[in-house]
Amino acid sequence: MTTVETPRDASAVISTTPQPGRSWRSLVSSTEIDTRLAGLIIALAAIWITFNILSGGDFLTARNLWNLSVQSTSIAVMATGMVLIIVSRNIDLSVGSLLGFIGYAMALVQTDGIFSFFGLNVHSSGLQDKTYIWILALAFGLALGAIVGAGQGFIVAYVGVPSFIVTLGGFLVWRGAIFRMGDKQGQTLAPLDSTFQLLGGGAKGSLGDTRSWLLAVVACAGIVLSIVLARRRRQRYELGVRPMWAEVGLGVLGCAAVILGIGLVANRYTSPVTNKATGVAYPVVILIGVTLVMTYLARRRRFGRYVYAYGGNPEAAELGGINTRRTVMLTFVLMGVLCAVSAAIQTARLNAAVTNLGVQNELDVIAAAVIGGTSFAGGIGTIPGAVLGAIVMQSLRSGMVLLKIDSPSQDIVVGVVLVTAVAIDSTLRQGRKRMALAALVVGLVISVIIIQSGRA
Amino acid sequence: MTELQTADGPSPAETTTPLVELRNIRVAFGGIHAVDDVSVDLYPGEVVGLVGGNGAGKSTLMHTLSGAHPADSGEIRINGQPVVIHKPRDARHYGVEVIYQRLALADNIDAAGNVFLGREKLTRTGALDDSAMASDTAKVIRRLNPHFKNLKTPVRSLSGGQRQSVAIARAVYFNAKILIMDEPTAALGPAETEQVRDLIKQLKSEGIGIFLISHDIHDVFDLADRISVMMTGRLVGTVDKLDVTKDEVLAMIIAGKPPDEISAEDIAELH
Numbered sequence: 001m002t003t004v005e006t007p008r009d010a011s012a013v014i015s016t017t018p019q020p021g022r023s024w025r026s027l028v029s030s031t032e033i034d035t036r037l038a039g040l041i042i043a044l045a046a047i048w049i050t051f052n053i054l055s056g057g058d059f060l061t062a063r064n065l066w067n068l069s070v071q072s073t074s075i076a077v078m079a080t081g082m083v084l085i086i087v088s089r090n091i092d093l094s095v096g097s098l099l100g101f102i103g104y105a106m107a108l109v110q111t112d113g114i115f116s117f118f119g120l121n122v123h124s125s126g127l128q129d130k131t132y133i134w135i136l137a138l139a140f141g142l143a144l145g146a147i148v149g150a151g152q153g154f155i156v157a158y159v160g161v162p163s164f165i166v167t168l169g170g171f172l173v174w175r176g177a178i179f180r181m182g183d184k185q186g187q188t189l190a191p192l193d194s195t196f197q198l199l200g201g202g203a204k205g206s207l208g209d210t211r212s213w214l215l216a217v218v219a220c221a222g223i224v225l226s227i228v229l230a231r232r233r234r235q236r237y238e239l240g241v242r243p244m245w246a247e248v249g250l251g252v253l254g255c256a257a258v259i260l261g262i263g264l265v266a267n268r269y270t271s272p273v274t275n276k277a278t279g280v281a282y283p284v285v286i287l288i289g290v291t292l293v294m295t296y297l298a299r300r301r302r303f304g305r306y307v308y309a310y311g312g313n314p315e316a317a318e319l320g321g322i323n324t325r326r327t328v329m330l331t332f333v334l335m336g337v338l339c340a341v342s343a344a345i346q347t348a349r350l351n352a353a354v355t356n357l358g359v360q361n362e363l364d365v366i367a368a369a370v371i372g373g374t375s376f377a378g379g380i381g382t383i384p385g386a387v388l389g390a391i392v393m394q395s396l397r398s399g400m401v402l403l404k405i406d407s408p409s410q411d412i413v414v415g416v417v418l419v420t421a422v423a424i425d426s427t428l429r430q431g432r433k434r435m436a437l438a439a440l441v442v443g444l445v446i447s448v449i450i451i452q453s454g455r456a
Numbered sequence: 457m458t459e460l461q462t463a464d465g466p467s468p469a470e471t472t473t474p475l476v477e478l479r480n481i482r483v484a485f486g487g488i489h490a491v492d493d494v495s496v497d498l499y500p501g502e503v504v505g506l507v508g509g510n511g512a513g514k515s516t517l518m519h520t521l522s523g524a525h526p527a528d529s530g531e532i533r534i535n536g537q538p539v540v541i542h543k544p545r546d547a548r549h550y551g552v553e554v555i556y557q558r559l560a561l562a563d564n565i566d567a568a569g570n571v572f573l574g575r576e577k578l579t580r581t582g583a584l585d586d587s588a589m590a591s592d593t594a595k596v597i598r599r600l601n602p603h604f605k606n607l608k609t610p611v612r613s614l615s616g617g618q619r620q621s622v623a624i625a626r627a628v629y630f631n632a633k634i635l636i637m638d639e640p641t642a643a644l645g646p647a648e649t650e651q652v653r654d655l656i657k658q659l660k661s662e663g664i665g666i667f668l669i670s671h672d673i674h675d676v677f678d679l680a681d682r683i684s685v686m687m688t689g690r691l692v693g694t695v696d697k698l699d700v701t702k703d704e705v706l707a708m709i710i711a712g713k714p715p716d717e718i719s720a721e722d723i724a725e726l727h
Contacts, residue, residue: 032608237591300583302576305565309573312564319524319560320574321544379564 032242033250036373036425040388043421044395051399054451058402062268066278068391068398069265070201070349073283074099074342075361076390079368080294081338083386084304084331086369087311089378090156090163092332094170095339095365098148099358101174101181103343106141107189107353108182109133110196114140116182134196141340148174149336153329163332171362178355190352200349201281203273206266212279216262223254283345287387290341295383297334307331312379367414368393371421392417400451409454416446473536475500475665476521476634481530483516490516491527492689498634498665503656504694505680506669508709512686514669518636521667522554523547534634544574551633555623555640563612567604568593570611571626596625600655617648624655635659635666641675653679673702673709687712 052059078095085092108117110133117140152170156163179186191197198205207215227247234241241247266280298304306327310317317324342361347353372389374381393414400410420443427436476498483491491513498504506514519525521532523544532539534550541547547554554560561570568589577585577592590607597604601621611619620640627635637656641649656679660666670676676683677697685692685708693714695705704715707722 233587237587239587239590239594296583300586302578302584305569305573305576305584309562309565309569312562313560315558316560316562316570316573319522319544319554319556321548322574379562 032246034382037382037385037388040372040385040392044388044392047392047395047399051395051402055399055402059399062265064398064402065265066269066281068394069284070281071398072391072394073201073281073287074345075364075368075393076287076387077290077342077345078335078338078361078365079372079386079390080290080383081331081335082365082369083372083374083381083383084294084298084307085163085335086366086374086376087379087381088307088328088331089311089314090328090331091366092152092163092167092170092335093362094152094167094174095335096358096361096363097171097174098145098336098339099343099346099361100355101148101178102141102144102340103347103357104178104181104189104353104355105144106137106196106340106344107192107347108184109137109140110193111189112182112184119182130193134193134199137193137196138199138340138344141343142337145336145338145340145343146333147336149333149339150329152336153332156332157325157328175355175359186355188352188354192347192351192353196344197348197351198282199286199344200346200351201283202349202351203271205283205348206271206281207279207285209267209277209279212262212266212277215280215285216258219258220255223258224251227251283349286341286345290338291383291387294334298383303327303330308379310378364390364393367418371418373425375426400454403451403455405451405454409450412450413447416443416450419443420447472499474498474533475502475535476667477531477533477536478517478521479531479533481517481520481527481532483513483520483525483528489689491520493530494686494689494691496684496691496694498667500633500665501660501663502682503660503666503668503680505676505683505697506667506686507671507673507676507683507705508686508692511688513689514686515638516689517686518554518638518667518669521547521552521634522636523552524554548575548630551631552636553627553630553632553634554636554638555620555627556638558643561611561619561622564610566590566610567597567607567614567622567625570622571596571629573626575630592629593625596629597621600625600628601651615648616644617651620644620648620652624652628659632664635664636669637666638669639671640668641670641672673705677702677705685709 048060058064078099082092082095105117114136148170152163152166155161155166206212227250231241231247242250262280266284267277269278270276271278298307306317306322306324309320309322310324310327314324317327343358346357350357368390369381369386370376370389371392372382372385372387374386396414396417397410400413405413420439423439423443424436427433427439474497477495478497479495481491481494482489494513494517496504496506496517506517508514516525520527520530521541523541523546526542532541534552539546539550541550541552544554562573565573568586571593572589577588579585594607597607601618604618604621606614606618611622614622620643640656641652644652653675656666656668668676668680680697682694682696683700683705684694685705687709690712692708692712695708695715700715703723703726704718706726707713707718708715710726711718711722713722
């Protein structure tokens with residue numbers, strides 16, 4: 001009875017996209033652009049232009065944008081994981097402490113050898129060859145993140161303790177554990193392995209101009225290829241496709257963004273140390289990789305589908321035969337691994353591990369995810385949105401630093417923007433456009449007052 | 457209608473093996489027997505109505521068949537073979553599909569994602585094959601509901617009838633042999649209710665056995681061939697629809713007496 005004949009005539013094919021040209025609205029929807037993401041990009045552009053004007057042209061410089069890109073990476077990497085945690089109706093308050101813990105552990109592997117982590121006093125005796133110590137440290141950190149994440153995830157998913165409580169515990173435990181690691185009692189660990197340092201960006205930690213252009217070529221090819229393949233696949237199944245102009249437009253826009261980003265920012269910024277064009281910094285390359293992998297996991301794999309299904313309706317996911325406990329636990333494993341990635345970036349950038357590494361990062365990470373459109377009601381949120389959210393937050397901070405606004409005032413503005421962003425998002429979701437506009441105006445006015453009165 | 461003809465002749469009970477036999481099913485929550493020693497059958501192409509007040513144990517009984525909550529004791533036979541059902545996956549393996557009262561759809565995911573939830577089609581690399589799933593969903597849903605268009609939007613934005621189509625498409629696509637419908641029309645308007653009724657008759661004519669849980673005695677009388685009445689976890693009795701009146705079934709629901717013990721006074725009390 002379910003063997004349905006393939007529709008032969010074209011009229012039997014369901015068009016999933018409306019015909020273009022009817023109205024502005026159908027024109028926009030025919031491109032299938034995520035309007036929330038587009039709104040975020042527009043907001044980011046507005047912030048950049050405003051700060052550029054206020055700072056007298058200091059914001060939109062290659063140097064500032066290059067630094068901005070590097071400074072955003074650590075929070076952005078973790079925010080991609082936080083999206084999946086929040087989408088599946090949980091929270092992770094431990095990420096800042098976990099980052100500090102893993103960062104310290106990775107530094108300890110480099111300064112004292114891996115055995116010192118376990119309290120054994122075999123000071124690097126077995127590790128004469130220092131060439132691969134950075135790989136060992138990184139692998140150890142990633143494994144540690146996965147194990148801690150699995151532990152916290154197990155308690156949340158299988159034991160049934162609310163994630164708020166489990167990770168609040170983790171918040172205290174992992175920060176405290178830094179002081180109990182090895183025999184260091186929390187003293188600063190430095191310097192780190194010279195190859196490891198490259199992960200943080202810095203003077204030598206970037207691709208250089210030739211390889212950056214190579215990256216641009218690969219990225220553009222990837223964009224075009226993915227558009228073509230998606231179109232082919234949909235045509236094969238006789239599903240509606242985007243109008244040609246929208247496909248071409250998206251491809252051109254995507255490639256233009258890549259070329260402009262690399263040509264006008266990454267390769268335009270000359271390193272003060274080497275006096276050469278820096279190119280794309282390694283942490284930014286890492287962030288791009290993490291974003292691609294996480295987006296693939298979230299949108300194209302079963303795991304991601306189950307995370308969103310569970311967030312949308314836990315009961316439906318359960319009744320659909322999904323192993324929801326395993327799914328939830330895996331989100332925490334991923335979060336732990338991403339904490340390790342960020343820990344590597346931060347310690348490498350600092351060329352040291354300190355006990356307060358990552359303090360308050362949990363709040364920045366959650367804020368980035370939420371500004372990026374992730375909803376605490378569950379089931380809603382995107383990886384690229386969270387990355388943009390992190391860039392928005394870092395842009396605000398960088399811009400205010402340029403305007404010489406003190407750190408407490410910066411906190412006020414970021415807090416106001418956070419609440420405003422969510423207010424606009426949730427009111428628009430309910431179709432309350434006037435209330436959204438009111439939220440935008442109030443948020444802007446408060447931010448402007450704080451910024452103007454805080455300028456030194 | 458075919459069901460009327462078979463009911464006139466020998467009952468299907470004497471002619472074929474039952475599709476489903478639930479034997480002496482018990483489920484207890486704490487000290488309370490939610491289902492206490494209940495036995496019911498279902499034949500191919502038959503609709504069995506399960507009726508009873510709130511807490512009668514109808515849904516819990518069906519959960520033992522759907523794998524949502526396994527039975528504490530008792531036996532389940534499908535096509536005469538004893539089976540063990542612990543999880544929804546087990547039930548699906550035997551062709552048992554459920555359409556829940558609250559539909560059990562993930563609101564934030566589109567129709568295709570919901571139809572294939574837990575049984576996604578994958579590409580060779582193990583990624584979700586969204587195009588294949590969308591294409592198959594379009595075909596099966598159009599058969600159920602020709603007006604259905606919004607395949608790409610999250611099901612949150614669909615009407616009750618469209619959501620019901622998605623839920624039923626999920627069952628139909630995967631070759632359901634046994635369908636459990638828990639209050640399938642509770643959330644629907646009159647026109648949509650009519651649509652679902654037609655659909656039930658269509659599925660029935662294709663040889664699918666349907667357990668229909670309902671509060672609505674009119675629904676049950678319209679659609680069911682046999683009616684099983686439950687009260688406080690026990691089976692009051694199973695009757696052939698053509699042998700009883702609505703009042704008699706109502707009296708069974710309210711008084712909890714088997715059909716032969718229903719007196720004129722019991723029926724009089726209803727009015």
